[in-house]
Amino acid sequence: MLPSNQTLSGALQQKGVNRRRFVKFCTAMVATLALPPRYVAQVAAALEKARKPVLVWLQFQDCAGNSESILRSSHPSVLEVVLDLLSWEYHELVMAGAGHQAEAALERVVREEKGKFIAVVEGAIPLADGGVYCTIGGRTAWDIARHVCGSAAATIAAGDCAWDGGLVRANPNPTGAVGIEEAVPGAKVINLGGCPQNPANTAAVLVHYLTFGELPAMDQFNRPLFAYGRIIHDQCERRANYDAGRFVQEWGDEGHRKGWCLYKMGCKGPQATFNCPSVRWNDGTSWPVKAGHGCLGCASHRFWDTRSPFYDRLPTVPGFGADVTAGEIGLGVTAAVAGATVIHGIASAVRDRMRPPASPEPPTKA
Ligand code: SF4
Structure with a gap:
């Protein structure tokens, strides 16, 4: 009824x-x-x-x-x-x-x-x-x-x-x-x-x-900016290990047990946007990277085709292992779609709080 x-x-x-x-x-x-x-x-x-x-x-x-x-x-x-x-x-x-x-x-x-x-x-x-x-x-x-x-x-x-x-x-x-x-x-x-x-x-x-x-305000894929406006790599609790060059080399090794960066195990966090690290799953308990698995980029456009093989490391990440922000990395690979973001609704309030990257995600092949 x-x-x-x-x-x-x-x-x-x-x-x-x-x-x-x-x-x-x-x-x-x-x-x-x-x-x-x-x-x-x-x-x-x-x-x-x-x-x-x-x-x-x-x-x-x-x-x-x-x-x-x-x-x-x-x-x-x-x-x-x-x-x-x-x-x-x-x-x-x-x-x-x-x-x-x-x-x-x-x-x-x-x-x-x-x-x-x-x-x-x-x-x-x-x-x-x-x-x-x-x-x-x-x-x-x-x-x-x-x-x-x-x-x-x-x-x-x-x-x-x-x-x-x-x-x-x-x-x-x-x-x-x-x-x-x-x-x-x-x-x-x-x-x-x-x-x-x-x-x-x-x-x-x-x-x-x-x-x-x-x-709410949306990006070029009509996704809400509050959820998809930030690169995962910039929100990740393992980021300090990335910056320091501490990487898991194989599953179960000492670095894995110590919570080091999963970049070499195929983590797609440097090229993926989502609020997964802050909202998390299971009532805010955890998210894949915290649980020890690299990000698959599951919130990326056509990710089954564009983010696989899932366990291969990203081929080129400028500044890998050095002191460079993923925002810079994201800007480097996504300049082509800069400016395509659609802003409306309460965008000013969102901007106050989030300061999203100019272009949150690389364009993907049709
Ligand atoms: S590469 Fe993955 S595990 Fe490493 S800091 Fe970035 S998002 Fe976190």
Whole structure:
């Protein structure tokens, strides 16, 4: 059933989320958005008054990892509050309805909430042979995506497959898989790359949208700057070892046990952007490099093709082992796309806090 003039604060009270927990959530979201702390009150006030927006979550060529990522979060502030932020009307993995009943729920949203609901897309969309390689209820994913995302207020591409085709699009891409922007040109899309996307970033995008009425400032790939504006290498706790020339030479060696830099083991951190080192995973516990594995660059464009072989060291990193910032390295390899960044929304506040590199990521081959 469609809701809802119910406000978020009403929903939260009903759910037993107390004020303290709510403000804690707002504080975490403001930090994730890289906003100054003074925004906490504004975010809290906006969320309290906001009407719960309707959300539909579509799954196409995917592994359900992005659904798992957000649903498996045990962090109460993310799990409870984010689920309460929205009226989830359609999500194949978790909804009680099935078959015609489920498809009718999706149609009802498109019809009754046209231009107002939020769509989340997980998975790539195959275009080869008319899109026959992914069908749901007798319709192709391509047809469903055009119908639903074309009617949404905004579409969140959750994870790499929905952003750029991800693993499904890796060479030789037999199904002609693409991301949502290519499948539905003209749809208003924000891309949350990563394999999977980080639920804290998804929540922050929703909070920004509910607070300011627009999507956050984005880069040239339509990814939010707060999450993709900084090079991983510049945020890494192993960076001092890189600068000092202390490198892991093989898995399990003394350097590995001591937490030295993983550059020689194939870490792509010097050429990848993401807030993985600060937001982390498993409720902020850790991230791959902290756990002892190099960054694969999973939030980079077409990373299965452009960042592999994953265990080969980056071929040329100017200043390797010397005192040079990854920002300089990033600028060296990405000058061609400088200036392409799209700034809007609360960009000035983001800039205050983040000072992102002029061009956060190297251009990649089409
Ligand atoms: S190369 Fe990788 S492990 Fe080493 S400092 Fe950079 S991001 Fe960290």
